[in-house]
Amino acid sequence: MTDALRAPGGFPVVGIIGGGQLARMCQPPAVALSLTLSVLSESPDAAAALVVPSAPVGQKDDVEAIRAFASGCDVVTFDHELVPLDVLAALEADGVKMHPSPKALVHAQDKLVMRRRLTQLGIPCPAWAQVSDVAELKAFADVHGLPVILKTPRGGYDGRGVRVIHDPRDAADWFAHREPLLAEEAVDFTRELAVMVARSPSGQGAVWPVVHTVQTDGICTEVIAPAPDLDGDLQGAVTQAALRIAGELDVTGVMAVELFEVQDRASGRPTFVVNELAMRPHNSGHWTIDGSVTSQFEQHLRAVLDLPLGEVTARAPWTVMTNVLGGDYLELYPAYRHILARDPGLKVHLYGKGVRPGRKIGHVTVCGGDLDALRARGAHAADYLQGTVKE
Amino acid sequence: MTDALRAPGGFPVVGIIGGGQLARMCQPPAVALSLTLSVLSESPDAAAALVVPSAPVGQKDDVEAIRAFASGCDVVTFDHELVPLDVLAALEADGVKMHPSPKALVHAQDKLVMRRRLTQLGIPCPAWAQVSDVAELKAFADVHGLPVILKTPRGGYDGRGVRVIHDPRDAADWFAHREPLLAEEAVDFTRELAVMVARSPSGQGAVWPVVHTVQTDGICTEVIAPAPDLDGDLQGAVTQAALRIAGELDVTGVMAVELFEVQDRASGRPTFVVNELAMRPHNSGHWTIDGSVTSQFEQHLRAVLDLPLGEVTARAPWTVMTNVLGGDYLELYPAYRHILARDPGLKVHLYGKGVRPGRKIGHVTVCGGDLDALRARGAHAADYLQGTVKE
Numbered sequence: 001m002t003d004a005l006r007a008p009g010g011f012p013v014v015g016i017i018g019g020g021q022l023a024r025m026c027q028p029p030a031v032a033l034s035l036t037l038s039v040l041s042e043s044p045d046a047a048a049a050l051v052v053p054s055a056p057v058g059q060k061d062d063v064e065a066i067r068a069f070a071s072g073c074d075v076v077t078f079d080h081e082l083v084p085l086d087v088l089a090a091l092e093a094d095g096v097k098m099h100p101s102p103k104a105l106v107h108a109q110d111k112l113v114m115r116r117r118l119t120q121l122g123i124p125c126p127a128w129a130q131v132s133d134v135a136e137l138k139a140f141a142d143v144h145g146l147p148v149i150l151k152t153p154r155g156g157y158d159g160r161g162v163r164v165i166h167d168p169r170d171a172a173d174w175f176a177h178r179e180p181l182l183a184e185e186a187v188d189f190t191r192e193l194a195v196m197v198a199r200s201p202s203g204q205g206a207v208w209p210v211v212h213t214v215q216t217d218g219i220c221t222e223v224i225a226p227a228p229d230l231d232g233d234l235q236g237a238v239t240q241a242a243l244r245i246a247g248e249l250d251v252t253g254v255m256a257v258e259l260f261e262v263q264d265r266a267s268g269r270p271t272f273v274v275n276e277l278a279m280r281p282h283n284s285g286h287w288t289i290d291g292s293v294t295s296q297f298e299q300h301l302r303a304v305l306d307l308p309l310g311e312v313t314a315r316a317p318w319t320v321m322t323n324v325l326g327g328d329y330l331e332l333y334p335a336y337r338h339i340l341a342r343d344p345g346l347k348v349h350l351y352g353k354g355v356r357p358g359r360k361i362g363h364v365t366v367c368g369g370d371l372d373a374l375r376a377r378g379a380h381a382a383d384y385l386q387g388t389v390k391e
Numbered sequence: 392m393t394d395a396l397r398a399p400g401g402f403p404v405v406g407i408i409g410g411g412q413l414a415r416m417c418q419p420p421a422v423a424l425s426l427t428l429s430v431l432s433e434s435p436d437a438a439a440a441l442v443v444p445s446a447p448v449g450q451k452d453d454v455e456a457i458r459a460f461a462s463g464c465d466v467v468t469f470d471h472e473l474v475p476l477d478v479l480a481a482l483e484a485d486g487v488k489m490h491p492s493p494k495a496l497v498h499a500q501d502k503l504v505m506r507r508r509l510t511q512l513g514i515p516c517p518a519w520a521q522v523s524d525v526a527e528l529k530a531f532a533d534v535h536g537l538p539v540i541l542k543t544p545r546g547g548y549d550g551r552g553v554r555v556i557h558d559p560r561d562a563a564d565w566f567a568h569r570e571p572l573l574a575e576e577a578v579d580f581t582r583e584l585a586v587m588v589a590r591s592p593s594g595q596g597a598v599w600p601v602v603h604t605v606q607t608d609g610i611c612t613e614v615i616a617p618a619p620d621l622d623g624d625l626q627g628a629v630t631q632a633a634l635r636i637a638g639e640l641d642v643t644g645v646m647a648v649e650l651f652e653v654q655d656r657a658s659g660r661p662t663f664v665v666n667e668l669a670m671r672p673h674n675s676g677h678w679t680i681d682g683s684v685t686s687q688f689e690q691h692l693r694a695v696l697d698l699p700l701g702e703v704t705a706r707a708p709w710t711v712m713t714n715v716l717g718g719d720y721l722e723l724y725p726a727y728r729h730i731l732a733r734d735p736g737l738k739v740h741l742y743g744k745g746v747r748p749g750r751k752i753g754h755v756t757v758c759g760g761d762l763d764a765l766r767a768r769g770a771h772a773a774d775y776l777q778g779t780v781k782e
Contacts, residue, residue, distance in 0.1 A: 005441055007441055007741070007743035008436075008743070008744070008745040008746075009720075009721065009722055009723035009724055009741075009745070009746060010722040010723065010724035010725070011723070011724050011727075011741075011743075012724075024422065025422070027418070027419070027422050027442070028418070028419030028420075028422050028423065029419075030442075031415065031416070031418050031419050031442045032419065032680075032738070032739065032740045032741070033739060033741065034723075034727075034741035034742070034743050034753070036441065045399075049444075050396055050398055050427065050444070051418070051421075051422045051444065052444065053440075053441070053442065053443065053444045053446070055444070289423075293736055293738075293758075294735070302731070307728060307731055308728065308731040308732035308735065309735065310731070310735050310736070311735040311736040313736075315706060315707075315758075316706075329400075330400065331400055331401040332400035332401065332402070332425075333400055333401035333402050333403075334401070336402075336425075337698055337699065340693070340698055340699040340701070341699035344685070344699065344700065344701050344702040345684055345701070345702040345704075347423070347684075348423065348424060349423045350398070350400075350402075350423070350424065350425035351425070352398035352399070352402075352425050353399070354399045354400070355399075355400060362425070367684075367706075
């Protein structure tokens with residue numbers, strides 16, 4: 001980070017480790033707010049490196065590269081949760097301001113740590129256990145039934161690192177790594193929800209409306225904001241839980257809390273259990289770019305700088321965000337031209353990434369009053385860009 | 392422009408000559424749309440150079456620098472109207488795609504050419520004449536009264552290049568340059584209006600709602616969208632005039648048409664005369680970033696690439712944009728922190744420019760239903776950043 005790129009007037013430089021689409025989508029609000037980003041990118045053509053002037057190349061486990069990078073930044077935050085703990089410890093020893101802090105981040109890096117802590121706090125979770133071999137997994141299944149959801153505590157997202165186990169013996173290969181795994185009951189859920197919360201080092205918090213996340217084959221394909229027909233008590237309980245988790249874990253920046261909506265067996269009322277935490281901007285919050293007064297990306301920048309948080313109210317009755325996955329078109333531009341023509345109100349967000357089948361390469365957002373129509377518009381555009389609709 | 396910065400998938404590179412705030416504010420929509428900007432900047436710390444990776448330094452009259460720059464771009468557009476005609480001619484000879492074209496742009500570069508053309512088209516203008524000496528100016532004043540508004544045909548904006556003449560003899564110094572000047576009647580206007588129109592090379596057009604521009608000492612300080620209590624026939628007539636001008640002049644990209652609202656002497660009905668044209672994103676359109684489904688900056692990029700235009704409807708009943716001028720604070724960051732705390736719904740846009748008294752360094756936008764409250768919020772924030780409010 002050269003000081004030549006710093007905006008005059010005392011404005012800070014925010015360092016982001018990781019040059020993916022989340023870092024990329026921080027650039028528009030940084031431009032507006034006169035904040036300078038510096039992004040440590042995996043490669044010169046990383047999504048964020050294409051749009052941020054200061055984008056040195058360095059890997060997430062290269063401690064010297066990261067220390068040098070951090071020395072030019074006023075605060076450091078993250079595009080992903082994959083920076084090793086020893087690297088974070090080195091930065092901490094250097095006195096680098098990191099948000100979220102390693103102490104908070106570990107709950108998003110390690111699902112066993114997260115489950116232990118949430119359970120301790122009394123936050124509803126699926127039944128779970130740490131299991132170290134097939135016998136322990138079988139014991140868990142004997143109590144909670146099959147299938148069991150088996151997760152590697154670290155490194156998994158979007159279905160990677162997660163397996164549905166119908167016979168405990170099938171998991172023998174994962175136990176061969178001799179690391180304890182997380183076993184969870186297969187929750188009988190009504191639907192999947194998510195809520196984004198922001199919290200600043202001063203302790204200010206803000207929570208966006210709870211959304212419904214539609215998953216296909218373990219990948220989020222669509223987000224509806226707010227979640228339709230959400231029970232008022234449940235909305236309140238989820239909001240309170242998100243703020244409590246953020247506060248108790250001392251989260252700084254934004255955090256996504258992914259949830260299952262379930263029916264309480266005793267009362268028959270809707271309630272929730274927490275599925276996952278992510279301490280960074282998250283796919284379930286992409287709708288906020290177009291649909292909220294303050295986007296999750298702007299809010300993350302404000303929070304990590306301990307600036308006052310922005311208003312999180314929705315700008316339309318409904319916002320639908322639909323993910324665009326890589327499909328048939330390698331040359332996306334002609335398809336993109338078509339969808340711009342077909343739907344002038346569609347907001348297109350592409351990440352500058354090469355197309356690979358199933359890779360998240362962008363999203364589209366529509367806002368308005370007719371939810372069914374919005375969903376159809378989003379789905380058409382995403383399908384068209386993926387090459388699965390030919391008209 | 393190195394091809395390494397081009398997004399994969401067939402997406403084009405848009406070159407912008409001039410690295411001011413208008414080029415800078417093109418970067419957020421370019422990020423979303425996966426378009427790559429390359430900005431020929433006046434200096435390495437120009438407003439746009441701080442936020443765009445490809446920002447070579449070059450001056451607007453350096454024909455070889457501009458030719459080299461343009462050779463790496465798929466299309467070239469402008470941050471300002473100051474590129475000399477011979478430079479534009481050289482680019483045209485090279486086969487560079489320019490939007491707007493030099494043939495259109497001359498109407499925004501030369502106010503005499505503009506007046507001649509609009510008058511020929513029957514678009515209402517103030518009474519005007521080309522004047523070459525004090526005697527001709529006096530003859531104009533004898534017919535149209537004093538004061539007369541005297542303008543240099545080229546290079547003027549925001550009050551520069553414009554004088555109010557109460558005695559024709561006072562203008563003798565300007566005639567010493569031996570260039571003809573534009574004399575215009577001092578219009579007895581009700582208020583100042585503006586309308587932004589976008590037009591693509593294919594001929595698609597889109598017009599945002601007509602806005603009221605509040606001017607203080609010849610500088611636009613506030614824009615109210617839409618213009619309050621605007622007569623419906625006048626809205627229609629202004630919209631039609633904007634589309635007609637754009638079509639007849641073959642404008643490509645966005646154009647601001649600044650207008651005076653006047654009372655028709657015969658009918659007593661409100662009508663308009665055209666004051667100025669600007670063929671680029673314009674201060675009167677900054678409200679569209681937060682207040683319209685498609686901002687003027689996104690639309691300009693779409694238009695110059697001949698992509699389908701986006702929807703131009705307003706996202707709230709009212710949007711108020713208030714300019715932030717340089718004032719007492721050189722270190723703006725503490726004041727900025729205060730206004731973020733005081734008004735979480737305020738959208739702040741700063742241009743990364745050093746503070747100089749009276750210089751436009753940013754703007755703030757608020758959207759909502761209570762116009763008086765919005766205007767007060769915008770004015771407070773702008774005044775505070777300028778150091779003229781101490782609470």
